[in-house]
Amino acid sequence: IGNTVLHILVLQPNKTFACHMYSLILSYDRNKEGPGSLELIPNNEGLTPFKLAGVEGNTVMFQYLMQKRKHNLWSFGPLTTVLYDLTEIDSWAEDQSFLELIVSTKKREARQILDLTPVKELVSLKWNMYGRPYFCFLALFYILYMVCFTMCCVYRPLKPRTSNKTSSRDNTIYVQKMLQESYMTYEDELRLVGELITVIGAVVILVLEIPDILRVGAAKYFGQTILGGPFHIIVITYACMILVTMVMRLTSTTGEVVPMSFALVLGWCNVMYFARGFQMLGPFTIMIQKMIFGDLMRFCWLMAVVILGFASAFYIIFQTENPENLGQFYNYPMSLFTTFELFLTIIDGPANYDVDLPFMYSVVYFAFAIIATLLMLNLLIAMMGDTHWRVAHERDELWRAQVVATTVMLERKLPRCLWPRSGICGREYGLGDRWYLRVEDRVDPNKHKLMRYTEAFKAQDRDNYDKGLEKLEINRDVLYKKERSALSLSRSTSRTSSHRGWEILRRNT
The missing domain is CATH 1.10.287 (Helix Hairpins)
Incomplete structure (x- = not known):
């Protein structure tokens, strides 16, 4: 597998102990920031310890590693501005995207990372700024394309039947025209323009889909419902049916209605793929x-x-x-x-x-x-x-995973000029060439006050309880005295802890 000691720590069930050992090992690493750092060594699957934590759904290790990567810019009262290092997270310059690895894994725990900082903020930024507008435009363009193809099918070249019927059950009155007869009038020329648009669209679909199949693998590409696997099968089959119809039209072969009918059904069914852009409809496509x-x-x-x-x-x-x-x-x-x-x-x-x-x-x-x-x-x-x-x-x-998968897909296929890199370059803050995401965190002061009050009551209770146990061990020989001491201990404990807790409340208010 090629796992290093850090990979093995990510896979350990005792996550707290693994985090402490991870920090201890890195303290002896001489190349902490350089390219030879132990953290940047991948295994045979190309996964660094950070990516492996995401694939395995190890949220404890992921949050621990993110705490090491963050830089506090400033803090004022309850507001804190933090810079999170996007190395290995952002899919903009990654061949094996961290976000794509999370949505393609079969472990449900991995999808919980999509709701953690800074992944949640990064996905929200990309989707709202670029993903949603481009996806809606793509949906509208595809619907217009399907309308064009449907009109070409409805007005396909037909002529009245001249041959005799061979059976009493034969009900055919029109037959397909030959290629020479199909493009004679002005209406035929308009239909020809629509047919050319349809064929070009089918070729573009195949050109965009085939490289992803070769990169990801057919089993993973078609088998993951979140990545839109069945819809990829539908759209590729549709494109093939369009090309088969074109060949049959050029060779004047009868029976073009068969691939044409399949293409119409598959093409319009693929419209459901664009429902993933809407939170109300996206999960229903996975359900179907x-x-x-x-x-x-x-x-x-x-x-x-x-x-x-x-x-x-x-x-x-x-x-x-x-x-x-x-x-x-x-x-x-x-x-x-x-x-x-x-x-x-x-x-x-x-x-x-x-x-x-x-x-x-x-x-x-x-x-x-x-x-x-x-x-x-x-x-x-x-x-x-x-x-x-x-x-x-x-x-x-599931909807968050669909949004991430759609965002990564659009980011890979659109030109760089249409999809700028998200985040802030570290040079502006003297942090090198790495890119960072600025996140503003608001700390609720009332929540922290409540936690302090709770800890104050609990701490005094714990101390008095330990002292009481020592007294009980000394007076173990007499059961009656033991019970009396325990009873008096509980009363004095509650009285003392309550007194200290109320003192803190009066002092803070």
Whole structure:
């Protein structure tokens, strides 16, 4: 693993002892501020002790290290201005961002660091100044882009069908135009402009997504819901469908409606990704992802088995019947689709009161209604309700993690001229080339007074109690005297401690 002794201390369960040992070891380090400092040595995963504390969710060690990095500028009464060193925290110049490591880890304790100083203030500064405006603009631009693509699909080149029908069930009246016939009029030229915008957008999506996949890894990039993993799958598939549609249009291949339909569904579903910019809607996108890729995926295996079995039974029962009177099960694919509709209660059971239904149909349909409607659908509702309950308890943490992930994503992809570095350069205060974040801390004086009063009462109680224990050990031979001394001790303790505590209250007021 390549961990140093400082990495091992970060992983220790006794966090207070680990902090003391950390300070002791660094006191013997000769290169405390130089590049050869023991604190800056990474392990084989590229994590320094500071980053490892964030990934492991060790909030005690993280706060201890931040206390060592802060510099007090000035203090006046309850106000204190502090400079926090942003080395290894700010993602502006980091290949392996500390913030990205926190939101990508699976440990819930790590997300608690996002609510600590100065990480909370840094993320809030970046999101409010640059992240939110750019993200809202990107959402608006994507919606306009999808409207353009939808209009191109609605007005795609079609012509009336001239060939004869080959089946009585054939209902096609329009067919796709050839490439030479598709761009003849002024309306076709306007559609061509929209199609070029759509194709260029698909290429840009692939150019932006592929480098991140290679940098992070496919499993981590697509598997983390907070990083928007499922939405990355959706948008990449959408871009591929657009390119497939373009190839089919250029080669005059029939059937372009298939990739075009997939692209429309995927493209508009990806609009939900931009809900993460709003605190009210952001956690619900994670809830939907967990339901689809957790509850629904497990449920689909059970549903497929039930539908396959009952669809086969329905098809065999209606094999000897006239399909003109009961056409819902006239072939096996149609039987599967009809059973799926029955499973979701989209349609009622097929019935024609002018003819007699097979007896076995009633028996099988009764069993199907009990298993599918009463049992399995209620099971799905219960599973989704449990997921909703679990996500609802973490909604604030999840939304903060989404904001951090979105901020880091925009910071990586936008040019430096559009996203200046946050914080203050240390040269202004004689602290070198490092960057710092200035945080104003207000100390509540009433809170500190209350703590002083509490400690005053507790300290005197503790001293008198220790003296009482010594007296009890001397008079151990007589039980009666022991109880009497304990009783008198408690009265004198409360009387003395109360007297001292009230003296402090009168002196401070």
